[in-house]
Amino acid sequence: MSDEEKLDVIIVGGGLAGLAAAYVLAKAGKEVVLIERGTACGNKNMTGGRLYVYSLLSLLGPELLAEAPLERAIVKEQITMVSATGGMTLDYTDYSFKEGIPQSYSILRSVFDDWLAGKAEEAGAMIVTGIHVDKIMEKNGKIVGVDAAGEEMFADTVIAADGVNSFMAQQAGLRNDLTSREVGVGVKEMIELPEEVINSRFGLQAGEGATRLFVGVSNGISGGGFLYTNKSSLSLGLVVNSRGLGNQRKKLHTLMQEFKMHPAVYPLLDGGKTVEYAAHLVNELGFVGLPQQLYRDGLVVIGDAAGFVINMGNTIRGMDLAIWSGIAVAKAILEARTSAEVGPRYMENIERDLIPTMKVYQSYPKLLEIPRMFTEYPKLANDMMHYLFAVDGSVPPKLSKAMLGIVKNNVSLGSLLSDGWKGVTSL
Amino acid sequence: MTVKKQSVEDLLGYNKFNADEKNPHIVIDKALCAQCTDKPCLVACPAVLYRQKGENSEVTFDHLGCLECGTCRIVCHNHGNKGIVKWDYPVGTFGISYRYG
Ligand SMILES: Cc1cc2nc3c(=O)[nH]c(=O)nc-3n(C[C@H](O)[C@H](O)[C@H](O)COP(=O)(O)OP(=O)(O)OC[C@H]3O[C@@H](n4cnc5c(N)ncnc54)[C@H](O)[C@@H]3O)c2cc1C
Ligand code: SF4
Ligand code: SF4
Numbered sequence: 001m002s003d004e005e006k007l008d009v010i011i012v013g014g015g016l017a018g019l020a021a022a023y024v025l026a027k028a029g030k031e032v033v034l035i036e037r038g039t040a041c042g043n044k045n046m047t048g049g050r051l052y053v054y055s056l057l058s059l060l061g062p063e064l065l066a067e068a069p070l071e072r073a074i075v076k077e078q079i080t081m082v083s084a085t086g087g088m089t090l091d092y093t094d095y096s097f098k099e100g101i102p103q104s105y106s107i108l109r110s111v112f113d114d115w116l117a118g119k120a121e122e123a124g125a126m127i128v129t130g131i132h133v134d135k136i137m138e139k140n141g142k143i144v145g146v147d148a149a150g151e152e153m154f155a156d157t158v159i160a161a162d163g164v165n166s167f168m169a170q171q172a173g174l175r176n177d178l179t180s181r182e183v184g185v186g187v188k189e190m191i192e193l194p195e196e197v198i199n200s201r202f203g204l205q206a207g208e209g210a211t212r213l214f215v216g217v218s219n220g221i222s223g224g225g226f227l228y229t230n231k232s233s234l235s236l237g238l239v240v241n242s243r244g245l246g247n248q249r250k251k252l253h254t255l256m257q258e259f260k261m262h263p264a265v266y267p268l269l270d271g272g273k274t275v276e277y278a279a280h281l282v283n284e285l286g287f288v289g290l291p292q293q294l295y296r297d298g299l300v301v302i303g304d305a306a307g308f309v310i311n312m313g314n315t316i317r318g319m320d321l322a323i324w325s326g327i328a329v330a331k332a333i334l335e336a337r338t339s340a341e342v343g344p345r346y347m348e349n350i351e352r353d354l355i356p357t358m359k360v361y362q363s364y365p366k367l368l369e370i371p372r373m374f375t376e377y378p379k380l381a382n383d384m385m386h387y388l389f390a391v392d393g394s395v396p397p398k399l400s401k402a403m404l405g406i407v408k409n410n411v412s413l414g415s416l417l418s419d420g421w422k423g424v425t426s427l
Numbered sequence: 428m429t430v431k432k433q434s435v436e437d438l439l440g441y442n443k444f445n446a447d448e449k450n451p452h453i454v455i456d457k458a459l460c461a462q463c464t465d466k467p468c469l470v471a472c473p474a475v476l477y478r479q480k481g482e483n484s485e486v487t488f489d490h491l492g493c494l495e496c497g498t499c500r501i502v503c504h505n506h507g508n509k510g511i512v513k514w515d516y517p518v519g520t521f522g523i524s525y526r527y528g
Contacts, residue, residue, distance in 0.1 A: 109528030246467030246502035277438035
């Protein structure tokens with residue numbers, strides 16, 4: 001392709017961020033090509049499993065949203081503090097979560113991304129799969145296109161939507177390679193289980209879903225286990241910080257198998273069949289981890305490539321933000337009069353619609369780096385419960401004395417106070 | 428057969444791969460690995476593709492079965508090691524293809 005046959009937009013990466021941008025731009029009549037290295041969109045992608053749908057609704061509107069291959073509307077949220085022999089579970093059910101536009105759904109990326117790619121294609125975007133973009137091309141300080149498997153393609157704007165490892169943003173000098181502190185690694189087993197078994201086991205009606213979080217299963221590494229119910233499968237996984245992982249001696253595969261076989265987890269999976277084993281990185285630093293600059297003349301970075309993930313401990317939000325940033329960049333392109341205006345306009349949109357939310361949670365990573373959160377505190381909670389419910393006929397100590405003893409056995413009072421303080425000031 | 432503890436080989440066996448046998452997308456330099464003391468890649472790779480038989484044996488790596496996550500590159504380089512001399516995604520259409528994701 002010569003410099004003259006220039007496209008309006010080239011998008012690198014057909015995840016949620018890239019596809020959202022492609023959909024909006026194509027609908028508005030822009031000539032847009034999206035290049036995805038997978039043989040279909042979604043088949044290189046993995047997630048935990050829960051998509052908050054507000055941004056997808058804004059992208060597609062209610063009619064198309066109703067067609068989307070979403071798995072289950074999440075109405076049940078459970079967090080389990082795991083001990084060696086069991087666990088203490090916090091259980092919250094809220095049926096209003098599925099009324100009107102339900103707030104979150106479990107999804108399978110391979111299925112969902114492929115569907116969204118179809119919608120973007122119907123809108124007029126050209127989706128090229130099975131091609132890896134090798135590099136971005138620069139001319140007089142401006143990004144002018146990409147080189148993919150030896151073929152050069154040119155566009156007014158290149159959108160880097162290539163996910164967490166983003167070599168495009170690195171090549172453009174906008175980001176350094178990831179550090180082990182800033183990313184967690186997630187492993188996941190997809191476990192098939194009949195729909196009716198899931199419904200009865202988790203106390204769900206047809207179409208309703210549950211999410212479960214497990215704290216205390218990560219060998220003291222910052223992280224935890226998750227379980228999302230899909231229509232007829234369970235997404236079971238573990239996310240651990242990669243620095244913490246590299247600093248200890250247990251294999252991630254072993255940690256995952258121990259988690260799966262834990263007495264508080266296994267009964268939920270019993271009778272199921274593992275059908276896939278996946279792994280992926282996830283940004284963990286949120287607002288503090290964002291690169292200084294998210295664009296250059298001719299190039300804009302969105303989604304995971306830009307670090308748009310909020311890790312709240314109990315839930316990870318990256319997919320809704322990926323879609324949101326895809327919409328933001330598309331709007332910027334449509335509003336801008338020159339291609340130099342795209343970056344600044346994109347930042348205006350992001351500062352207005354996305355950054356404020358990320359800022360609210362900016363102190364969470366600090367809290368989640370306290371190792372006691374993943375060892376001592378789950379044990380403390382379980383020891384207290386054990387005292388309340390264990391009866392063996394001997395004379396028990398008084399409640400106040402017992403509780404103080406349990407606290408002292410697990411953590412020093414000093415760290416309890418300091419962690420409590422960090423907790424309060426983070427919120 | 429119900430869910431049970433499984434070897435990583437069994438788990439990888441469920442996955443759909445289009446193997447690029449001749450063209451490793453990740454390359455290690457065994458001489459550099461020999462100088463590496465903590466070898467975080469051995470525990471961090473979810474597919475257990477970095478192996479070492481005994482304390483003093485060499486580190487070996489097999490790119491087939493790679494889940495393309497990037498963890499090895501990050502733990503290697505962040506621990507001040509240099510053994511991973513090349514880390515790329517596989518060439519288009521090769522590698523892992525998740526059916527669920
Ligand atoms: C274990 C885990 C659990 C998570 N749980 C949740 C959750 O429950 N809810 C939530 O909202 N978020 C969650 N997240 C985060 C969420 O998955 C991501 O934030 C989201 O997928 C980011 O979307 P994206 O489009 O930016 O990137 P991706 O989905 O990673 O898409 C990037 C795309 O670019 C392609 N690509 C990369 N390089 C090239 C290249 N050079 N040429 C061509 N194509 C290329 C890739 O193949 C891929 O399709 C989780 C993440 C992990 C790892
Ligand atoms: S990219 Fe991931 S799966 Fe592949 S070798 Fe590295 S750590 Fe292992
Ligand atoms: S961490 Fe890097 S240098 Fe060390 S053994 Fe692993 S690949 Fe080699």
